[in-house]
Amino acid sequence: MRTQNGSASPEAIHAIQGHFGDRLLTLPTHRAEYGKSECHFEPVLPDAVLRAQSVDDVVQLVKFANEYRFSLIPYGAGTSVEGNTIPIHGGVTIDLSGLDRIIAVNSSDLDCVVEPGVRREDLNLHLRDQGLFFPIDPGANATIGGMASTRASGTNAVRYGTMRDCVLGLKVVTADGKIVRTSRRAKKSAAGYDLTGLFVGSEGTLGIVVEVNLKLFGIPETISSAVCAFETTRGAVQSVVELIQLGVPVARAEILDDLQIQAVNKWSKLEFAEKPTLFFEFHGSPASVAEQIEIVSGISKANGGTEFRWAERLEDRNVLWKARHDAYYATVNLRPGAVGWATDVCVPIGSLAQCIDETQADLRTCPVPATILGHVGDGNFHVVFSIDPRSDSEMNIVEAVNKRLIARAIALDGTCTGEHGIGIGKKKALEDELGCAVDIMRRIKSAIDPLGIFNTGKIFS
Structure with missing residues (x-):
C-alpha cells in the first residue's frame, strides 16, 4: 500500500539510506533546498533527497519506490515556475544534476548525446570550438533533462523551434525499473509510436529521463x-x-x-x-x-x-x-x-x-x-x-x-x-483547454505508471 499521500515511510527511508549512505539527504536544511523553485507556490519539503550519480542509482531508487510505494520527484536546476518539482504529496526527490556527462558529439550528423544534468550553457561552451551550438534558450541556465521534461523553448524558438523539435531521442527509466530507448539516431523514422514526443513535456510524470539525444546547429x-x-x-x-x-x-x-x-x-x-x-x-x-x-x-x-x-x-x-x-x-x-x-x-x-x-x-x-x-x-x-x-x-x-x-x-x-x-498551477486550465483529452492523458499515465510513483499530482490530479 502507498503511504499517505505518496510520502516515504520511515522504513523506506531506512532502506534507501542503507543502500546509498550519506548521498541520501534527510536533514530539513538540505531538504528545504528541494522544496521550492522559482515560483510563487508555498514550499513543501520532500521526505528525503537522493543525489544520483549514475543511471544505476536512478534504477535502484525506482525499485525502492515500487517496493515501498512512495512518490519520486525528478529535480534538475529548480528553475521551473509552475511548481513542477514541488513534492506536494511527499516522497523522495531525486537530484539528477550529478548526471552531467556530455556522452558524444556527432558533429557530422549535427547531434549530441548528453545526460540530463548537463546545463545548457555548459553544453554550448563545450560545442563552441566545433562551430556548433544548441539553440534552445529559456533564459535560466536550466538542465537539459528539465528542459526536455517541460518542453522548454525561449528566445530562439521563432527560428529553431522548441525542445519538441530539438529532442531526437531519449533514454528513460520507467516505473518497472527498465531503461527504455525511445528512438535511434536516424533523422527520421516511421517505426511505431512516437515515444520521444510522449515523454518530452511529460514533466517527469511518466518516467525519469537519463539520456537525451539533441539536434545541433552550426554557429x-x-x-x-x-x-x-x-x-x-x-x-x-x-x-x-x-x-x-x-x-x-x-x-x-x-x-x-x-x-x-x-x-x-x-x-x-x-x-x-x-x-x-x-x-x-x-x-x-x-x-x-x-x-x-x-x-x-x-x-x-x-x-x-x-x-x-x-x-x-x-x-x-x-x-x-x-x-x-x-x-x-x-x-x-x-x-x-x-x-x-x-x-x-x-x-x-x-x-x-x-x-x-x-x-x-x-x-x-x-x-x-x-x-x-x-x-x-x-x-x-x-x-x-x-x-x-x-x-x-x-x-x-x-x-x-x-x-x-x-x-x-x-x-x-x-x-x-x-x-x-x-505543474500544479495550471491543472484546471489544461482541462479548460483540452477537455476530455485530459482523460486520455490520465489513461496513459495509469498504463505507464500504474502505481503513480512519478511526480504525483502534477499536470492533473
Missing part, C-alpha cells in the same frame, strides 16, 4: 542584435506579425513593454528609452543578415519604431540578452521584498495583438505591478507580477487576472502555457 557566420523602441505596444506587436507573415527568418524577436523596460534599466543599469521595445537578433550570411535587417527596419519604421540601436560585438550582445533574461528578476525587484508570479500563454500569431491589447487593459486596472514580455515571434508572451508576499488580497487579485488571461488565450484558440508547463 551562424554573422550574428547581429538590435533594439527598437515603439510609440505603442500594438505597433511593436504588429511589426513582428508582419515580418513572420513575410517569412523573414529572424532568430529572435522579443517584446518588453514600457514598465518592463523601466525595470530592466534599473536592474541591469542600462539606458533604453522607456517605451514598448523589441529586441531582435539576425543570423545568417552577411548578405542574408543585411537583407533581413533592411526588411525588418522598414516594417518597424512603418509601425512607429525608432532607429535601431545595434549590438554587433559579442560582448555587447551578451549584455543585451542578459538584460532580457534577467527581466523576471528586474520586475520582481520593482518592490523591495516582493515575490514573483510568472505566467505565460501562447496564441496564433494573427491573434497576438488582440490578446496583448486586452491583457494590457486588464493590467491597467490591477493594483499589483506587472510587466509584459515574451517571444512574440511565435505568439508566446509572459506576464510577471511583483507581489507583496504578506498580502493575501494581492495573491487573490493576481490569481483572478491570471485566470482571465488564460481564458482570453483559449478563446483565441491558444494555449494556457507556451513553455512553462502545467
Whole structure:
C-alpha cells in the first residue's frame, strides 16, 4: 500500500539510506533546498533527497519506490515556475544534476548525446570550438533533462523551434525499473509510436529521463542584435506579425513593454528609452543578415519604431540578452521584498495583438505591478507580477487576472502555457483547454505508471 499521500515511510527511508549512505539527504536544511523553485507556490519539503550519480542509482531508487510505494520527484536546476518539482504529496526527490556527462558529439550528423544534468550553457561552451551550438534558450541556465521534461523553448524558438523539435531521442527509466530507448539516431523514422514526443513535456510524470539525444546547429557566420523602441505596444506587436507573415527568418524577436523596460534599466543599469521595445537578433550570411535587417527596419519604421540601436560585438550582445533574461528578476525587484508570479500563454500569431491589447487593459486596472514580455515571434508572451508576499488580497487579485488571461488565450484558440508547463498551477486550465483529452492523458499515465510513483499530482490530479 502507498503511504499517505505518496510520502516515504520511515522504513523506506531506512532502506534507501542503507543502500546509498550519506548521498541520501534527510536533514530539513538540505531538504528545504528541494522544496521550492522559482515560483510563487508555498514550499513543501520532500521526505528525503537522493543525489544520483549514475543511471544505476536512478534504477535502484525506482525499485525502492515500487517496493515501498512512495512518490519520486525528478529535480534538475529548480528553475521551473509552475511548481513542477514541488513534492506536494511527499516522497523522495531525486537530484539528477550529478548526471552531467556530455556522452558524444556527432558533429557530422549535427547531434549530441548528453545526460540530463548537463546545463545548457555548459553544453554550448563545450560545442563552441566545433562551430556548433544548441539553440534552445529559456533564459535560466536550466538542465537539459528539465528542459526536455517541460518542453522548454525561449528566445530562439521563432527560428529553431522548441525542445519538441530539438529532442531526437531519449533514454528513460520507467516505473518497472527498465531503461527504455525511445528512438535511434536516424533523422527520421516511421517505426511505431512516437515515444520521444510522449515523454518530452511529460514533466517527469511518466518516467525519469537519463539520456537525451539533441539536434545541433552550426554557429551562424554573422550574428547581429538590435533594439527598437515603439510609440505603442500594438505597433511593436504588429511589426513582428508582419515580418513572420513575410517569412523573414529572424532568430529572435522579443517584446518588453514600457514598465518592463523601466525595470530592466534599473536592474541591469542600462539606458533604453522607456517605451514598448523589441529586441531582435539576425543570423545568417552577411548578405542574408543585411537583407533581413533592411526588411525588418522598414516594417518597424512603418509601425512607429525608432532607429535601431545595434549590438554587433559579442560582448555587447551578451549584455543585451542578459538584460532580457534577467527581466523576471528586474520586475520582481520593482518592490523591495516582493515575490514573483510568472505566467505565460501562447496564441496564433494573427491573434497576438488582440490578446496583448486586452491583457494590457486588464493590467491597467490591477493594483499589483506587472510587466509584459515574451517571444512574440511565435505568439508566446509572459506576464510577471511583483507581489507583496504578506498580502493575501494581492495573491487573490493576481490569481483572478491570471485566470482571465488564460481564458482570453483559449478563446483565441491558444494555449494556457507556451513553455512553462502545467505543474500544479495550471491543472484546471489544461482541462479548460483540452477537455476530455485530459482523460486520455490520465489513461496513459495509469498504463505507464500504474502505481503513480512519478511526480504525483502534477499536470492533473
